Amino acid sequence: MMTAPEMLEASSVAAEESRNLSELSNVDKWPKVVMRLAPFPSGPLHIGNARMVVLNDYYVKRYNGELLLVFDDTIGSAEKVVEPDAFEMIPEGLEYLGVEWHRTVYKSDRLELFYKYAVDLIERNEAYVCDCDAEVWRKEHKAKEKACKCSILSVEDNLARWEKMLDGTYPERGAAVRLRTGMADPDPAMRDHVILRISESEHPRVGTRYRVWPLLEYSWGIDDHELVVTHIIRGKDLVKEGKIEQHIWNIYDWQHPELIYYGRLKFQDAKLSKSKSRREVLEGVYTGWDDPRTWSMQSLEKRGIHPDAVRKAMLDLGLSVVDISISMKTVYSENRKLQDASAPRMFFVEAPVWVELTGLPPEIQEAEAPVHPDFPDRGVRQIPLGRSSDAAVPFVAGISERDLKRLTKGEIFRLKDLANFTLKKGRRPEATFHSVEVDNVRTVGGSIIHWIPRETAVPVEVTMIDGAVVTGHGEPSIKNIESGTFLQFERVGFACVFDVGDPVRVAFAHK
Numbered sequence: 001m002m003t004a005p006e007m008l009e010a011s012s013v014a015a016e017e018s019r020n021l022s023e024l025s026n027v028d029k030w031p032k033v034v035m036r037l038a039p040f041p042s043g044p045l046h047i048g049n050a051r052m053v054v055l056n057d058y059y060v061k062r063y064n065g066e067l068l069l070v071f072d073d074t075i076g077s078a079e080k081v082v083e084p085d086a087f088e089m090i091p092e093g094l095e096y097l098g099v100e101w102h103r104t105v106y107k108s109d110r111l112e113l114f115y116k117y118a119v120d121l122i123e124r125n126e127a128y129v130c131d132c133d134a135e136v137w138r139k140e141h142k143a144k145e146k147a148c149k150c151s152i153l154s155v156e157d158n159l160a161r162w163e164k165m166l167d168g169t170y171p172e173r174g175a176a177v178r179l180r181t182g183m184a185d186p187d188p189a190m191r192d193h194v195i196l197r198i199s200e201s202e203h204p205r206v207g208t209r210y211r212v213w214p215l216l217e218y219s220w221g222i223d224d225h226e227l228v229v230t231h232i233i234r235g236k237d238l239v240k241e242g243k244i245e246q247h248i249w250n251i252y253d254w255q256h257p258e259l260i261y262y263g264r265l266k267f268q269d270a271k272l273s274k275s276k277s278r279r280e281v282l283e284g285v286y287t288g289w290d291d292p293r294t295w296s297m298q299s300l301e302k303r304g305i306h307p308d309a310v311r312k313a314m315l316d317l318g319l320s321v322v323d324i325s326i327s328m329k330t331v332y333s334e335n336r337k338l339q340d341a342s343a344p345r346m347f348f349v350e351a352p353v354w355v356e357l358t359g360l361p362p363e364i365q366e367a368e369a370p371v372h373p374d375f376p377d378r379g380v381r382q383i384p385l386g387r388s389s390d391a392a393v394p395f396v397a398g399i400s401e402r403d404l405k406r407l408t409k410g411e412i413f414r415l416k417d418l419a420n421f422t423l424k425k426g427r428r429p430e431a432t433f434h435s436v437e438v439d440n441v442r443t444v445g446g447s448i449i450h451w452i453p454r455e456t457a458v459p460v461e462v463t464m465i466d467g468a469v470v471t472g473h474g475e476p477s478i479k480n481i482e483s484g485t486f487l488q489f490e491r492v493g494f495a496c497v498f499d500v501g502d503p504v505r506v507a508f509a510h511k
């Protein structure tokens with residue numbers, strides 16, 4: 001058995017190591033392992049990015065390496081827009097996940113470097129400037145595996161054309177730099193691939209200082225070498241990008257970083273679209289980037305999902321090229337394991353129906369419920385009833401309509417942790433006091449119902465996963481709970497408090 005200090009030293013990484021994640025290949029060919037996260041800053045990280053992030057962090061920690069955060073902020077496109085807030089939100093998401101990175105790099109700071117290599121590739125006759133119409137090129141050249149007229153121009157002509165790209169002589173879409181990947185490549189996407197193009201869009205960081213922008217795969221071909229990245233873990237949708245990179249590395253005879261691909265990951269119950277989220281956030285349909293429908297790290301944190309639940313679910317998937325489809329329930333199940341024992345219990349009733357209860361002995365002024373049913377030593381919490389000491393005044397409790405409908409007239413039921421009552425025969429929801437002992441209801445198989453006292457209940461708003469807001473009432477002690485507390489509304493589910501105002505607002509986590 002390990003002693004306490006040793007257990008502390010056994011970091012979370014070591015704990016994670018027991019899982020089925022193989023060694024990185026060729027680690028000894030490099031001075032140290034360097035890996036990179038390469039998010040395109042179109043929004044915060046969402047659950048679909050978590051695997052890439054967690055795997056990189058895991059391996060860097062395992063090999064005591066270095067992790068770079070490289071913002072892939074090239075100019076993007078009309079569909080893929082750089083979102084300025086993402087430069088803040090992405091690091092926030094990484095911090096939430098416990099990812100430790102050592103250096104932050106912006107692609108938009110490195111344009112001169114990409115230009116330098118563009119000139120060099122042209123001078124080596126490995127690239128040329130093509131001013132053919134894109135549509136014509138696709139139909140007449142790419143599809144027919146036939147080089148265009150530009151590809152036979154001299155280096156001098158190409159350098160002159162390059163200058164015209166930079167100085168504005170060529171309009172947008174007027175010319176592009178193509179890498180000579182070969183017109184006979186069996187993969188049409190690999191035929192003399194475009195590596196730099198003209199865009200006059202304004203960039204949030206560098207404005208309109210540059211009008212020629214690299215494509216991501218070209219920028220990576222250069223940067224993975226320049227930043228001495230040793231291992232690249234990425235989705236297999238980026239195999240083509242990897243081939244372009246390898247082509248560039250071969251031109252320069254650079255040592256190839258190890259390329260490791262994993263299969264697609266689909267979440268059955270989470271629709272992931274950064275562009276849709278961006279639109280809905282801008283239009284105010286979503287409450288912000290922490291709206292549950294964005295599936296951002298911010299939204300998971302708001303819902304009280306423990307980052308280790310996300311990490312474990314992602315690492316358990318391993319590193320295989322096979323496509324996987326999982327449910328968010330995997331993450332929820334991990335979260336329950338991590339947090340159930342520490343989550344305080346509370347009563348919450350959605351849209352309560354108020355029931356008049358007569359005959360409750362006036363000395364009963366509060367109910368006592370366990371803080372956590374599995375841990376009796378944690379004691380009890382008080383639920384003050386706020387009732388009159390006049391026995392003739394009925395006590396009013398709120399229960400859910402569903403519970404009320406399940407009861408039949410004359411049936412004995414129990415308000416959990418308070419007392420037993422008999423439902424009256426009548427149109428209004430009324431009941432009379434029966435007894436206090438829980439056994440009296442157990443022996444007849446009566447229902448035990450969650451409830452809240454009308455006089456002291458606190459209005460609560462619950463934001464559900466689909467963005468719907470459910471209103472109801474919670475027991476009085478919810479007022480004293482701190483923002484950020486992860487709790488369980490008994491029989492409803494787990495939720496996290498994010499606003500202790502009036503009403504108290506919580507984000508639903510899971511059942």
Ligand SMILES: [Zn+2]
Pocket residue numbers: 129130131132137148149150151
């Ligand atoms: Zn051409």
